Amino acid sequence: MGDLQNPDSVSYLSKREAAEIDEILMGPLGFSVDQLMELAGLSVATLIAEVYILNEYPRVLTICGPGNNGGDGLVAARHLHHFGYKTSVCYPKRTPNILYTGLVTQLESLPIPFLSVDDLHLDLSNDFDILVDAMFGFSFHGKGCIRMGLKQRKIAVESKLFDLQKIILKEGVYLKVTEKGWKGGLSNIWVPEEVIVWLKKVLGACLEEKQGIIIPKGPRSSGWRSFHKAVAFFIQKSNPEVRRFPLGPQNQNHVRVGSCVNPGGKWRVGSLANRISQRQGGRDSLQTESMVGLRCHAEKLGGESRIVVDRDVGNFNRWSEAVVCSIGGLDQADDWEGETKIISQCLEEKNIILFPFDEHWAIFHSSTPRPPFDELIQRLVRLQSLDQKRQKSPVIVSVDVPSGWHVEEGDNGGEGIKPDMLVSLTAPKLCAKKFCGPHHFLGGRFVPPSIADKYKLYLPPYPGTSMFVRIGKPPPTDIATLRKNFISPEFHEEDVEADPMDQFHKWFDDAVAAGLREPNAMALSTANMDGKPSLRMVLLKGVNKEGFVWCSNYESRKAFEISENPRASLLFYWDSLSRQVRVEGAVQKVSDEESEEYFHSRPRESQISAIVSKQRTIVPRRHVLHQEYKELEAKFSDGLQYSLKEIDGRHLWTIERLAP
């Protein structure tokens, strides 16, 4: 394991892994979605309060999407309101399930205003200091294909007949496309990811010129051969220098994982094979098919590899952003070009890549957010392009994934939002590698070791009780600008006790009740006879009307200084309660009997350690201390009580009391 403060050593999740972990958490591990969402939203809110202090960034707009990412935003908005931020929410596509309606009711009752997209000014910078981007998380995808299910167009969208899957082979990342052959059989095409990436780039550029491209019909042969030819066609057209990508199982550079999905062949695979058999029934069934996806994984069996169908995931939700669709009509329309034109008109997204590799098959890609989120994202982008000209513009905090970014590839094209803070949940998604803002944190704190082990997650440990941990180095700190957001109840005169000692007791009890670590720790300041001060932390051992008591080694600097100059001061600092108490006064030694009594109340090891460590002297070597310790341990191993004098012959231990 590398240095986990270094972003390169931390684990990043693919979209698929993130979805799987989500399922495990909410399946076998028994979490509920609202539980996880509460933890996620609370992490986001506490982080914002930590980094963007209330005094300087009081106005927050949380923009929420329709999924769980939006739910995280709603939860964060509630906590931010309680922390004192003036919070507004924009939630244009409300999800009508009880979890979300409950969250909305909670916010409305506070009350937190809900603003529509039209209520928001085009320029958000005048109204807000913080913009929380909770539009889309790891399930963001382009799915132009879904819109193809327009029955009146007689376009069948088949998802059952293909399986497009990113598969990691030894040689690299591939997309596996399982394709229906002309006799109903199925065959696989292996497409190196670089081809897909390259296609996106090339065709993306064309789209800019033409506002929606329609790729000319591919050659009439079927399968990977036509795909290969079509790729070659585009390579030549746009850049003759680009090498031809090798394609297909026949090429020695490619590995075929197995011929798993041929229903007539040797390797039938459970539900996928059944599905295929059902589909053999006749073409008419094509149109009535609901959209269903299949999740598979590759595995070795008896020296052969095969694909195993894990689960039907439905509606392409968790699929790769490229999908393969049959675009033939009921009557297997030959007018492929005409069909694609119709489809393109049906698709609202501009950024669609439509790539045919057969007359009835195409690869689609779209990563454009649908309205009104496209517009909202553009407002955030525009804000940042104006950024340089402004003194101060709102900071953008993205939850889990910057909205509009490809979950794995990041801000393709560099025209997306550039958040100032990214709060990754569970573990950073692959796109987080491209995050360049000043603050990247991991939040949520809900990943149990079983998941960390299964996915070999290397993540920085959460410090103490914190809900978040920084990934990477913090930006250089300007100490002058360090300020903390103090959130504590108001302190009124009528709440103050007449006797300061009573007030101290009250606050001390509060500190104990709040579970502070060592609430009795206090800074003790002494000075020598010339007035030269010194300061150290000690533990309060008692307090009553007579004063504050602590113990001291008689030979220590503090004891020495107090013997010269019996004036001292104490400071208690209870950080999380935003309270401190100062005490000044004269110090007296408590009687030898009391000192002795206290000394013996300490564990025997502490007694011996106190004797061995001769304060204000130079320790010749560590082993000398060890040696002395062992000798004393042996000498007094009978368990009897010895007076300090008997043990050491020195007057060693004292209790001191400061009377305020």
Ligand SMILES: NC(=O)C1=CN([C@@H]2O[C@H](COP(=O)(O)OP(=O)(O)OC[C@H]3O[C@@H](n4cnc5c(N)ncnc54)[C@H](OP(=O)(O)O)[C@@H]3O)[C@@H](O)[C@H]2O)[C@H](O)CC1
């Ligand atoms: N285990 C965890 O890490 C937890 C993370 N949480 C948060 O949950 C999200 C993932 O939530 P999920 O509901 O799966 O999905 P999203 O919120 O990312 O988005 C799904 C919705 O977005 C719509 N969508 C997707 N793409 C587009 C698009 N191009 N244009 C418009 N809308 C889009 C999608 O609609 P569809 O109709 O297309 O399905 C969904 O409505 C994770 O990132 C964390 O933030 C949990 O809170 C706790 C556990």
